[in-house]
Amino acid sequence: MSDQVTLTLDGALGIITLNRPEAANALSTDVMEAIIAKAQAVGRETAVRVVILTGTGKHFCGGADLREARQDGNGLERRRRARLGGELLRALRAIPQITICAVEGAAMGGGACMATACDFRIAAENARFAYPEIDRGMNLQWGGLALCLRLIGPSRTKQMVGSGDPYGVQKLESWGFVDEVTAPGEALDEALRWAERYAGKPPLALQMIKESVNALSDALDSAIMHMDSDQWALTAQSEDYAEGMAAFREGRTPHFTGN
Secondary structure: OHHHEEEEEEOOEEEEEEOOHHHOOOEOHHHHHHHHHHHHHHHOOOOOOEEEEEEOOOOOEOOEOOOOOOOOOOHHHHHHHHOHHHHHHHHHHOOOOEEEEEEOOEEEOHHHHHHHHOOEEEEEOOOEEEOHHHHHOOOOOOOHHHHHHHHHHHHHHHHHHHHOOOEEHHHHHHHOOOOEEEOOOOHHHHHHHHHHHHHOOOHHHHHHHHHHHHHHHOOOHHHHHHHHHHHHHHHOOOHHHHHHHHHHHHOOOOOOOOO
């Protein structure tokens, strides 16, 4: 499973690559644990000054792997599994170096969350971001709601997360969600140019700036967002969740009742 997530070190640059293109780089448990391990490993590399997160294939990341059973085991086991995504985003957020996400194609659900956990987002014109959890009958978890909110504000977060619709990069660039748009196939090249710029800055000062900015912007997260995995546990027991997941598997429009 180790080849599904790779870490490449090249002088001042580290590149974490999702390498599961046959599944749109979907986030299975093994993949999430591998990303956490790579994020922690690159954070210990003091020679590395910039980290790029990207994916192979047509899409950056299709989100959580819904083929994995998440409801087996007792309540304690399910609760611990539900918290893995939050650990993933915190691991990315905790990388001390500047982080840049290079996105081609789709960044859905957990994929969009990972992009927002990075410092900057470079996206190709054909990229699209979405939080489809609402149409599966569940809340957005992993602490991803707070990350989106800080980028685009309350109203636009409610639009994006509450609708579940895919959003193109032209609108998202104007909102501040995406930092730069490139031609298709050139997101990684542009991310490398950004990396070169920041690799030339004094790393001690830059990393302290990043840490302080994140501490200020994330100040309330631990007091509020720690409950989102438990909110998922609640929604996962609802009839609407069962309907949303069945509709997704069957390729039809879900009918929600509020139960």
